[in-house]
Amino acid sequence: QVQLVQSGVEVKKPGASVKVSCKASGYTFTNYAIHWVRQAPGQGLEWMGSISANNGYTNFAQNLQGRVTMTTDTSTSTAYMDLRSLTSNDTAVYYCARGHPTVTTLGIFAYWGQGTLVTVSS
C-alpha cells in the first residue's frame, strides 16, 4: 500500500532553516510528483510547491519563491523540503502529498504524509 512517512517535530529559531523529509513506499517513486502543503495552527491549507520525482522539475508558490527548495533522492524514495529564513509565520504542520493513480500528472492529492509540526520560536 502507498505510504508517505515524514520526519519528526522540529523547533527552530527565527532566521534558521528546516528540512523535512517524506519517505515514500508502495509505488514506483519516479512515477509521481511530490507536493508539499502546509497548515498554520487553526488555519486552512496552503500549497507550497511540487517536485517531479522523475526529472526534478520544481514549481513553487509565488510567496515562497527564493526561500524554499525541494529535492528528491530516488535511491531511497525520499523527498525533501527545505525552508530558509524562518519566521513565526512559518509555524505550521507541513504535509507531503502524492497524486491520484488515475491522473498522475495533476494535483489531486490522494495520499498524504502524517504531517510534520514545525514550530518557529525564539
Added chain:
Amino acid sequence: DIVMTQSPDSLAVSLGERATINCKSSQSVLYSSNNKSYLAWYQQKPGQPPKLLIYWASTRESGVPDRFSGSGSGTDFTLTISSLQTEDVAVYYCQQYYSIETFGQGTKVEIK
C-alpha cells in the same frame, strides 16, 4: 492565482439531515478540451491529514460513502452530505488543480 471561496464558514446540521457546502472559484476551472472541471473536495478531521473525497467535481474517490456527492461546473461547485453522520464532523476544503493548486478556506461541519 485562482482564489477559492467557500460558504458558509461553518454549519450545524442535525443527524440524518442534509449538509451543503458551496465553493466558488475566481475564474473557471473547466478545461474545454475534455469538459472536466478541475475541482476536488477533501475532508479533514482534527489531528489528521486531509482525505480526498471527490475529484473532477463529481467523481467519488474509492471507498468514500455514497452519501457524499459533488456537483457543479465552471466556477460554482457544491459538496452535499445527504444524511449527516457523527463521523462526518470535520472541516471540508475545496481545491482547484486547473492551475497552481489553491484551496478554499474550509467549512466546519458540526452536529446540531
